[in-house]
Amino acid sequence: TNSSKKFELETIRLSNQLNDITSDLYDDKEKYHNYFNQSNITIDNLNNQITDLTNQLNALDSIYIYETKQMKDRIYDMTNEITNNKSIITELEIEYNNKVIQIEGLNG
Incomplete structure (x- = not known):
């Protein structure tokens, strides 16, 4: 029938x-x-x-901390060296002054 044919076509259309x-x-x-x-x-x-950048930053941070410690240690060593040199200069000045006093005593 015409109605069933329509229904079939509509079903095919909807299925597609x-x-x-x-x-x-x-x-x-x-x-x-x-x-x-x-x-x-x-x-x-x-x-x-x-993660890579964080690792690089951590590595740089470690290097910075290490180098800063090295610089602090070097400054400490140089300060000690200066202190020692001052002591030596003071001793040399005392020796010099004593010799000057001796020479003046001899020249009397």
Whole structure:
């Protein structure tokens, strides 16, 4: 009958439409799945870069701390050396003054 033929055509049309929608949904699902995978890869790469930069900063910090300690130690050593040199100069001045006194005593 005409009515059943119409119903059959409408069913075929709706079935085709459903297939198209299902296909589009599948394509979208694939597209978004790929997008999220790519996003996760990008996030992982950024996290790795952050980790690398953090490690570099920590290494630089360690070098800075080490070099600062070396400089402090060197300043400490130089300060001791200056103090020792001052003591030696003071001793030499005393010796010099004693000799001057002796010479003046001899010249009397």
